[in-house]
Amino acid sequence: MDVPETVATALDDRPVAGKRCLEAGAGAGNATAGLLANGAARVYAVTNDRGHALTTRRRVGDGGGDDGDGNGGDDGDGNDATVDDRLAVLEADLRAVPLPDDSVDLITAHGLCNVLDPAALSAVAAELSRVAAPGAHLVVDDYDPLPDDAAIRELFAVENAASELARGRPALTFYPAAFLRRFFAGHGWEFERERTLLEPVPWTESHVSAHADEATAMAGDCPDESGDALAAAARRLAGEIGSESVGRMYGLAFRLPD
Numbered sequence: 001m002d003v004p005e006t007v008a009t010a011l012d013d014r015p016v017a018g019k020r021c022l023e024a025g026a027g028a029g030n031a032t033a034g035l036l037a038n039g040a041a042r043v044y045a046v047t048n049d050r051g052h053a054l055t056t057r058r059r060v061g062d063g064g065g066d067d068g069d070g071n072g073g074d075d076g077d078g079n080d081a082t083v084d085d086r087l088a089v090l091e092a093d094l095r096a097v098p099l100p101d102d103s104v105d106l107i108t109a110h111g112l113c114n115v116l117d118p119a120a121l122s123a124v125a126a127e128l129s130r131v132a133a134p135g136a137h138l139v140v141d142d143y144d145p146l147p148d149d150a151a152i153r154e155l156f157a158v159e160n161a162a163s164e165l166a167r168g169r170p171a172l173t174f175y176p177a178a179f180l181r182r183f184f185a186g187h188g189w190e191f192e193r194e195r196t197l198l199e200p201v202p203w204t205e206s207h208v209s210a211h212a213d214e215a216t217a218m219a220g221d222c223p224d225e226s227g228d229a230l231a232a233a234a235r236r237l238a239g240e241i242g243s244e245s246v247g248r249m250y251g252l253a254f255r256l257p258d
């Protein structure tokens with residue numbers, strides 16, 4: 001199981017072994033892979049995206065168990081040879097996590113907050129605080145806002161414009177580390193430490209083209225000609241940018257009082 005260096009660094013001073021863990025926003029399952037590799041007793045990987053749930057299951061192997069969603073274990077895709085009984089992938093909204101109060105000891109939000117607008121961030125933080133047991137740990141890894149002269153900012157602006165017009169909310173919000181420190185403190189979490197995980201952040205050609213694809217897909221749902229203009233801008237910017245190394249990814253760690 002391949003664990004990215006950012007995840008390994010974010011977890012290496014956290015007590016994972018033997019703990020009940022929640023990966024909030026499973027995405028590609030990177031943090032789930034890190035939690036299992038570090039000896040977690042149980043990992044709930046939660047995402048609202050069916051494709052991401054499948055990716056995480058295939059990557060790590062979902063043992064099913066007590067998630068109650070009926071889609072653990074053999075999901076019929078023929079890829080369950082490497083089942084890990086400690087993992088349950090839950091397809092659910094983090095604004096209503098399908099877990100009881102005080103039921104997890106460690107939560108990761110690795111690259112999650114930037115895809116949550118402020119209203120969603122507030123609702124998700126309240127849920128994470130609810131399911132966390134007294135003394136639980138929280139790891140929040142994300143990106144500082146990009147500098148004004150970063151070329152990729154313009155592509156993200158186009159993606160956000162398409163998202164606002166198509167769905168009524170931004171696709172991406174880059175919260176400063178200092179903001180999330182105070183924000184989670186407001187939800188009862190005691191700040192423990194901050195680390196730099198990447199600086200500069202390598203936005204590779206595949207990241208850039210994935211964001212251009214996302215912007216183009218949402219542009220298809222925009223009214224009138226605005227969508228055509230945004231799709232054209234996304235494609236042009238992706239071609240011009242190629243790849244860019246800029247900005248910082250940070251790792252914050254918190255703990256709930258016992």
Ligand SMILES: C[S@@+](CC[C@H](N)C(=O)[O-])C[C@H]1O[C@@H](n2cnc3c(N)ncnc32)[C@H](O)[C@@H]1O
Pocket residue numbers: 023024025026027028029030031032046047048049052092093094095109110111112115116120
């Ligand atoms: C950028 S990915 C996170 C990367 C991942 N943590 C990793 O380490 O590979 C963000 C994930 O959060 C999920 N997500 C965003 N909003 C959500 C919500 N309200 N409820 C559940 N999942 C959500 C997305 O579907 C996606 O799976």
